[in-house]
Amino acid sequence: MVRVPLTESERARGERLGRLLRTARGGRSMVDVAAHARISVETLRKIETGRVPTPAFFTVAAVADAVGLSLDELVDATVEQLR
Structure with missing residues (x-):
């Protein structure tokens, strides 16, 4: 499968x-975080x-929970970074 290259905004968002x-x-x-979120360490590393x-x-919800962030806090922090 051929993947389309990421745009600059997609790269920045990630x-x-x-x-x-x-x-x-x-x-x-x-x-520890990956185990709590029930994802692989490699997936966490990529994120x-x-x-x-x-x-x-x-x-994202599982990782946020594993690190003690609510989804509201995650959204607020993301918006703050954009300012």
């Missing part, structure tokens, strides 16, 4: 989400580095 989740993870290990610009909603 990087913003990844930065937020990585910051919220703090000192917890990727293994945190922005390589997955549009992760599934339920994946």
Whole structure:
């Protein structure tokens, strides 16, 4: 399957989400957070580095829960980064 290259805005959006989740993870290990969210460490790594610009909603919700962020806080932080 051939993937369409990401646009600059898609890349930036993925990087913003990844930065937020990585910051919220703090000192917890990727293994711990991934296990809590029931995703692979590699999936978490891709999200945190922005390589997955549009992760599934339920994946984002699970990671946010694992790092102690509500979805409202995640949205607020994303909007704040855009200012």
